[in-house]
Amino acid sequence: MTSILQTIGLQKAYQMGEVTVNALQGVDFTVEKGEFVAIMGPSGSGKSTLLHLLGGLDAPSDGEVMLGGRRLAHLSDDDITIVRRRQIGFIFQFFNLLPTLSAAENVALPLLIDGRSLDEYRLRIDELLTLVGLGDRQDHKPDQLSGGQQQRVAIARALVTDPVIVLADEPTGNLDSESGDEILRLLRRACDEKQQTIVMVTHDPKAAEYADRIVRLKDGLVETG
Ligand SMILES: Nc1ncnc2c1ncn2[C@@H]1O[C@H](COP(=O)(O)OP(=O)(O)OP(=O)(O)O)[C@@H](O)[C@H]1O
Ligand SMILES: [Mg+2]
Incomplete structure (x- = not known):
């Protein structure tokens, strides 16, 4: 196997006036x-x-993040922006859809921001919305969708650029357990069927069971053993 993402001695300190919070300590x-x-x-x-x-x-304050063998810190701001747009899919706890756009337009957003023509991607957007069970909700606005459906739009959006990695922060944190399970099954399928690499933060041991492996953090360090 090839390692797609690696951190080395990653540290992050937040300075709050006189107080330093060492959020990650290596x-x-x-x-x-x-x-x-x-x-x-x-x-x-x-x-x-x-x-x-x-x-x-x-x-980071110190240490390195390597994505696909490249050190993020060595990239210019413009290159980091492009890596974020094309190689990383983000899923957040509060869905973060644009309220004025339809489901299909929300899925298309990363492509539009990247200056790509929508016409080329209509089929892909349709396929992704069908994959997440929303083939018949393409023109719905976020406020016309349930929370679970909104998060499924967010998954389709995260996958639309065929990213190297999907990063999800508590993707089920704001959902009832049934909708949450559906989201987790979709992520599992993306991994099994598309070999999609996924890193998911969760509080929920049941959600973590869908993953291949659990990494535990405590006080800014990976717990071992
Ligand atoms: N922007 C910031 N400025 C200052 N301190 C911050 C900032 N973001 C996070 N912190 C601090 O860094 C530490 C780690 O925060 P972080 O948000 O990464 O925790 P978390 O594990 O995601 O917690 P939760 O499970 O509550 O979401 C905390 O002590 C937090 O107060
Ligand atoms: Mg958090």
């Missing part, structure tokens, strides 16, 4: 291509911070 971990990894740990242990650094949404 995290080493590796994700192989096609793996579905769950990150667990108590509130404040650094899970979201880690996910933000993995996705290039924020820069």
Whole structure:
């Protein structure tokens, strides 16, 4: 197997006036291509911070993130933006759909932002919405969809660029357990059928069972043993 994502001695300190919060204190971990990894740990242990650094949404204080063999820190801001757009799919706890756009337009958004012509991708958007069980909801706006359906749109959006990795922060945190299970089954399928690499933060041990492996964080460090 090839490792698609690796962190080496990853540290993140947040400066709050006089106070320094050491959110990550030297995290080493590796994700192989096609793996579905769950990150667990108590509130404040650094899970979201880690996910933000993995996705290039924020820069580490020290240490490295390597995505597909490239050091994110060595990329220019423009290149990081392109990596984020084309190689990473994000799924958040609160869906983060644009309220004025239809389901299909929300799925298309990463392509539009990347300056690609929609006409080329209509079929793909249709396929993805069908995959997540929303083939008949393409023109619905987010407020015309249930929470679980909105999160399924967000999954389709995260997959639309065929990203190297999908990063999900508590994707079921805001859903009832039935809708949550549906989301987890979809992520599992993306992994099994499309060899999609996924890193998912979750509090929920049941959600973590869908993953191949669990990485536990505590006080900004990976727990061993
Ligand atoms: N932007 C920020 N500025 C200052 N401190 C921050 C910031 N973001 C996070 N922190 C602090 O860093 C630590 C880790 O936060 P993080 O959000 O990564 O935790 P988490 O494991 O995702 O927690 P939760 O399970 O509650 O979502 C916490 O002590 C938090 O207060
Ligand atoms: Mg968090």
